[in-house]
Amino acid sequence: MAATKSLTIGGLRAKLLIVVFIAVLPALGVILYNTASSRQLTISEAEKSALEWVHVISNYQRDLDRQTRTMVELLARDPIVLGTDHEACNRRFADLLFNAVNQPENFFNFVAIDVNGDIYCAARKGEPENMHVRDREYFWQVRTMEKPVTGGYVFGKIIRAPIVPFAGPIFDARHQLSGVMLVTVNLSWLSKTIAPRLPKGAILSLYDSNGTILVHSPDQSAMVGKKDALFSKLLTGNDDGVFSSRDAGDGIERLNAFARIPYGEHNFYVVVSIPRGEAYANADATLTRGLFILSAAICAILLAAWWIGNSLILDSIDHLMAAVLDMTAGRLSARVSLRRRDEIGLLGQAFNKMGGVLENAVSEAERLKSEAEVRSHQLELVNQAKSRFLAAASHDLRQPMHALNLYLGALTLHQLPPSALPVLANVRLCAETMDEMFRALLDISQLDASIVQAEISIFPIEQLLERVRMEFLPAAQAKGLALHVAPCSAFIKSDPVLLSRILSNLMANAVRYTEHGKILVGCRRKGNKLQLAVYDTGPGIAAGHQAEVFEEFYQVGNPERDRRQGLGLGLAIVKRLAVLLDTHIKLISRPGHGSMFALDLPLVHAENPVLDHSMPAGSKEGQLAGALVAVVDDEPVILNATRTLLEQWGCTVIAATSGSSAIEQLSLCSQVPDALLCDYRLRGNETGIDVINAIRKEYNENIPAMLISGDTGPQRVKEIQASGLTVLHKPVLDHILQAALSTLVNGKREISGV
Numbered sequence: 001m002a003a004t005k006s007l008t009i010g011g012l013r014a015k016l017l018i019v020v021f022i023a024v025l026p027a028l029g030v031i032l033y034n035t036a037s038s039r040q041l042t043i044s045e046a047e048k049s050a051l052e053w054v055h056v057i058s059n060y061q062r063d064l065d066r067q068t069r070t071m072v073e074l075l076a077r078d079p080i081v082l083g084t085d086h087e088a089c090n091r092r093f094a095d096l097l098f099n100a101v102n103q104p105e106n107f108f109n110f111v112a113i114d115v116n117g118d119i120y121c122a123a124r125k126g127e128p129e130n131m132h133v134r135d136r137e138y139f140w141q142v143r144t145m146e147k148p149v150t151g152g153y154v155f156g157k158i159i160r161a162p163i164v165p166f167a168g169p170i171f172d173a174r175h176q177l178s179g180v181m182l183v184t185v186n187l188s189w190l191s192k193t194i195a196p197r198l199p200k201g202a203i204l205s206l207y208d209s210n211g212t213i214l215v216h217s218p219d220q221s222a223m224v225g226k227k228d229a230l231f232s233k234l235l236t237g238n239d240d241g242v243f244s245s246r247d248a249g250d251g252i253e254r255l256n257a258f259a260r261i262p263y264g265e266h267n268f269y270v271v272v273s274i275p276r277g278e279a280y281a282n283a284d285a286t287l288t289r290g291l292f293i294l295s296a297a298i299c300a301i302l303l304a305a306w307w308i309g310n311s312l313i314l315d316s317i318d319h320l321m322a323a324v325l326d327m328t329a330g331r332l333s334a335r336v337s338l339r340r341r342d343e344i345g346l347l348g349q350a351f352n353k354m355g356g357v358l359e360n361a362v363s364e365a366e367r368l369k370s371e372a373e374v375r376s377h378q379l380e381l382v383n384q385a386k387s388r389f390l391a392a393a394s395h396d397l398r399q400p401m402h403a404l405n406l407y408l409g410a411l412t413l414h415q416l417p418p419s420a421l422p423v424l425a426n427v428r429l430c431a432e433t434m435d436e437m438f439r440a441l442l443d444i445s446q447l448d449a450s451i452v453q454a455e456i457s458i459f460p461i462e463q464l465l466e467r468v469r470m471e472f473l474p475a476a477q478a479k480g481l482a483l484h485v486a487p488c489s490a491f492i493k494s495d496p497v498l499l500s501r502i503l504s505n506l507m508a509n510a511v512r513y514t515e516h517g518k519i520l521v522g523c524r525r526k527g528n529k530l531q532l533a534v535y536d537t538g539p540g541i542a543a544g545h546q547a548e549v550f551e552e553f554y555q556v557g558n559p560e561r562d563r564r565q566g567l568g569l570g571l572a573i574v575k576r577l578a579v580l581l582d583t584h585i586k587l588i589s590r591p592g593h594g595s596m597f598a599l600d601l602p603l604v605h606a607e608n609p610v611l612d613h614s615m616p617a618g619s620k621e622g623q624l625a626g627a628l629v630a631v632v633d634d635e636p637v638i639l640n641a642t643r644t645l646l647e648q649w650g651c652t653v654i655a656a657t658s659g660s661s662a663i664e665q666l667s668l669c670s671q672v673p674d675a676l677l678c679d680y681r682l683r684g685n686e687t688g689i690d691v692i693n694a695i696r697k698e699y700n701e702n703i704p705a706m707l708i709s710g711d712t713g714p715q716r717v718k719e720i721q722a723s724g725l726t727v728l729h730k731p732v733l734d735h736i737l738q739a740a741l742s743t744l745v746n747g748k749r750e751i752s753g754v
Contacts, residue, residue: 031294046274047242050257053272054240057194057204058259061270065150065166068107068183072148072168076181081112081121081170089121097123108163108186112170113139114179133182138167142180152208152266162187162214162224190215190270203254203273205230209266230256230271244276252276323355332359454495454580458604461488461523461530464500468521472507479511482518490523490530493602494581502577505570506534506597514538517594525603533598541589550575550585624738625650627745628671632662632691633679633708642677645734646741658682659691663698672699675744680709680720680727689723704744708732 075081080092093110112121117134125131133139138151148168163184170179187206195204195217205223206215216223233243233256240259247254253276261268326334335352469485476483503521510519517537524531541549550571571585578585578599589595629651633639636657643655654673656662659682666673676695678688692705709720710730720727728740 031297035289035291035294047255047257050255050272050274051240051242051259053194053198054257054259054270057190057270057272058240058261060194061261061268064185068166068185069148069150069168072166072181072183075110075112075183076168076170081181082172082178086121090123090125093121093123108184109182111182111184112179113182115143115177120179133180136165138165138182139180142167142169143177146177150266187214190217198272199274199278201252201275201278203271205271205273207269207271209268214268230273245273247273327355327358332362454498454582456493456495458491458493459496461490461492461532461601464496464503465521465523467500468503468507471504472511472519475511476519479514480516481511481514484518484520486520486522488523488530490525491604492530493604498577498581499601502574502581502599503532503534505574509570510534510536510538510595514594526600528603529600530603531598531600533596535594535596537594540591540593540595541587542591546587546589549587623650624742624745626652627674628652628654628669629675629677629741629745630654630656630662630666630673630695631677632656632659632682632688634658634681634683635679638679645737649738658684659686659694662691663695666695666698672701673703675741676703676705677741678705678707680707680711680716689720689725692725704747706740706744 078092080089083089089112093112097107097110108124110123111119111133113119113133117132117136117139119125119131119133136151136154138149141149141151146169148166151165151167154163154165163186166183166185168181169177170181172178190204190206195202198204204215204217205213208214211227213223213226213228230245233245238260240257242255242257245254245256246252254273255276256271256273258269258271261270323334323336332355335355465485465488469483473483507519507521514536515538519537520535522533522535524533574585574597581599581601583599583601586598586600587595588598624646627650629646631639631642631646631653633642634657639655639657643653646653654662654665654669656665673695676692678691680688682688682691688707688709692703692707696703696705705725707720707723707725707727708730709716709727711717711720726740726744728737
């Protein structure tokens, strides 16, 4: 226990240090951020200072440019320059260069040149062979254009140093060009005037537009006239900027500030390169100082946390931990008792309040869960009651409809006056419509009861498409609709019967609701899937109704419940069948533009497909004359209608309302019945299955039998399905009953050789 407690305390100490560190982390982050910000600010100031140097040089050079241009214009109009006393002109220029001009180190020479390019007056004179400028481009530019020009740098003839010539025209009294006035600026003034004032280790460079070094301090003589790699970084398109580079010669990283200086038609670039250590000395000092303060703060905080954790917190935290472990184990009533008035005491109180809230919340959650279970059970009971009600209502409605179908079948065998035939046809049409509705209800019941199972096989989709085309083409043509079924050679893996029912329901809806235009059925390959789609030009379905149309009894645009538009179960059946086929129905529709219903089916490759399942074909009607048929139904009306119809078909009928009554009447006959026709639900909990088994046992013979049922409840449908007997669901049309009964009777006669 002591070891466990020691481990617990050690873990708490470590966690406490981590918590404290995390708690002060924002403050440390602020310190670090401020340090970094201060360093960045210092760096920005260093860069700004470097830029200020190049701007000072640039501005000074621009002022010198303006001053020199003005001087050229003034000297070109000076009477001494225009006169013929060249010695006076020489003295004038010398006095002006060495005494009158401010900062004479900026200027190298004042020169007057005649129209032939010969120098006739100068402040500084060179060798006689150099007393002409006929080889200088600026001379010919001024002579040709007769206006001031600024030439590119040249190496002076008197001293081998870069100078910039400023030249302008000299006009005589008749305003004719008589010569050229030239003032040359000595670029080395930068090295003498500016370079000494730069930070320690800084390099001042001046480049022309071709990258030639004109000024380089220090190492002026070694570098002038050469080129280096630094110039390429100046051609950024900006007038100034700052960048870093490493000197290939000494390996020193430098901060470079540059500015472009326009000289007439030419551009010069001035660069001040300061060693990084010198430029960022203050920034590095700021960072070092900030990191030292940050480290000291972290150490102080951790030491303080260690001391506080050892002396003030661990015991209380241990109690809190024990209470937390109790709660984790499910003992929500656990509380902590801390007799402290500091923050830890408040933490204990908050923990106790949290425990109470948590305990109440869990109790409330359990209560809500219990209520939800009760509501769920109630909803289940309501659904079961609804299902029972629908099943009962369906059964009771099917009984008279079944009798009506039988009587109508018997009536058609009578000779009726011609005026009665249309009436009879309309009555039969109404009966068939109601029969269709009941079949839809039965389909829903069978699907809900999970009786229908998919039987998957490989088959060509073309067979299904052709069957649908033949089935619905007459109805479409009767409404004036164009029906086009696109051929498809694909093979799919699905249940042909269920897929046929899906497609038939979709086609029935398309024909029913489309008033004009066309209906298209087609397939499209999508990878390993085949999309089967039905398009129509019907009224379309709004987006708000597209999910609801797949619910039972829901119809768009039929608030009056016109039965000619169906019962509203077609798409509900389609949705359930699609689930059985492991796919889903896709609907795209827009009001006024028609609809598209589609589903994706597995696409396979098969050379010789075998249809294992197909739509059941109608049985051929056999001869019923002379057949003995036992009919059992507890509804006298249905019993009488069935007997009347069967007798008109030539059958001998034993009609009974119960199994015992049927056996009693059959005992008076010497003939074994050819078929048994029984209602499923009889009086006294007796079923048609019980009656069939009893009669078969009486004769010790498997007499052909068939159930007729009006029950559509899922449980009843399962029971009937489990019996293995042939079943017809009420209401049954007379020709369907005749076909099914003929199959039973003829099957027995073939076996017995009759």
